[in-house]
Amino acid sequence: MSTTIPVIVRVLASSVSVAGKAGKIVRDVMSKGELGIVEKGKDDYQTEADRSAQRCIIESLSAQYPKVNIIGEEDNPDTEGDISSEWLAVDADKEILSIECPSFLKSVKEEDIVIWVDPLDGTSEYTQGALMLKRDPWERWKMYLTHPLISIKWYLSLLQSDFGFLEHVTVLIGISVNEKPVAGVIHQPYFKTLIDGEKKLGRTIWGLQEVGVGGFTAAPPPDSLVITTTRSHSNPIVEKALQVMNASQILRVGGAGYKVLQLLEGVASIYVFASPGCKKWDTCAPEAVLNAAGGKLTDILGNYYKYGASEGKPNKTGVLAAVNGELHNYALTRIPQELKDKLASNK
Numbered sequence: 001m002s003t004t005i006p007v008i009v010r011v012l013a014s015s016v017s018v019a020g021k022a023g024k025i026v027r028d029v030m031s032k033g034e035l036g037i038v039e040k041g042k043d044d045y046q047t048e049a050d051r052s053a054q055r056c057i058i059e060s061l062s063a064q065y066p067k068v069n070i071i072g073e074e075d076n077p078d079t080e081g082d083i084s085s086e087w088l089a090v091d092a093d094k095e096i097l098s099i100e101c102p103s104f105l106k107s108v109k110e111e112d113i114v115i116w117v118d119p120l121d122g123t124s125e126y127t128q129g130a131l132m133l134k135r136d137p138w139e140r141w142k143m144y145l146t147h148p149l150i151s152i153k154w155y156l157s158l159l160q161s162d163f164g165f166l167e168h169v170t171v172l173i174g175i176s177v178n179e180k181p182v183a184g185v186i187h188q189p190y191f192k193t194l195i196d197g198e199k200k201l202g203r204t205i206w207g208l209q210e211v212g213v214g215g216f217t218a219a220p221p222p223d224s225l226v227i228t229t230t231r232s233h234s235n236p237i238v239e240k241a242l243q244v245m246n247a248s249q250i251l252r253v254g255g256a257g258y259k260v261l262q263l264l265e266g267v268a269s270i271y272v273f274a275s276p277g278c279k280k281w282d283t284c285a286p287e288a289v290l291n292a293a294g295g296k297l298t299d300i301l302g303n304y305y306k307y308g309a310s311e312g313k314p315n316k317t318g319v320l321a322a323v324n325g326e327l328h329n330y331a332l333t334r335i336p337q338e339l340k341d342k343l344a345s346n347k
Ligand SMILES: Nc1ncnc2c1ncn2[C@@H]1O[C@H](COP(=O)(O)O)[C@@H](OP(=O)(O)O)[C@H]1O
Pocket: 042, 043, 044, 045, 073, 118, 120, 121, 122, 123, 124, 229, 230, 231, 232, 233, 253, 254, 255, 256, 276, 277, 278, 279, 282
């Protein structure tokens, strides 16, 4: 690979490639049917797909860019032994390699880069999606009875959906320089497209500051105010912040990556989550891609998160994102000061 291509462009091109590979791992674990669910904390789970996809991403990127600081969500991905060479991605996306690098990023060195990896965003939705792949109703019912995450209400709604909530699942790779997210990849392993009548699964969306976004068709925000928010981590303060928005519709979906995709594709205009819970790996890639598309992501107080390697991982003061500065400001001014103060006291 030519070394005349700036390192930030090469890192983005490699991230696009490896995200696709991680997405395949996520689908393969699901098809095998053994999810290996581990409880990390309250409402916080990890599966074999989270662990394996993280190994694939981190080992592939660190083999190519040993001086880049890479931080992943999963603490203990099974690090015993060599990973399958099938999982090591050393290629780079050709289209990205041909991008003209913005001048302010041309001299960035490997050691200036911090990458935040969420190998599987929307783990709740992933584990619930597993039920939909059980074709035998009795098998499905048995799986429901032993599933730690599904209430009867969600079981019934799953049975009515086509693909469960698997579309909410994304693989996130956020690239930051000087604490700011400058580039990002959102890969959606279960996105369905028909190419010449053939079904293809998976798509990769990317963004680079001052260059723009690719991998999907951008659309303007909906005419009326549509808000997107969590479906599995709500609480009374999250609900209060939604009530004050005066929205015509509230969409409850999984994953920070998927919610930002809804903003980019004109499905929703604002993402509101007035609670701690998200971490730097949840927001780094979505923030980078949204920025590159002209949007804005901050905490509920309107402050940007910092993505340096020594920053705390939790996004203690929530998430507020919108397709443009005007809508972001609208949401920011509607959130009562008392609620902002409550979140700020978590700092
Ligand atoms: N209260 C909470 N506890 C643990 N994780 C939370 C959380 N609230 C949000 N998150 C994490 O933030 C991401 C987006 O959450 P949500 O889907 O509820 O909007 C998920 O990432 P992961 O699925 O990668 O763990 C989720 O786990």
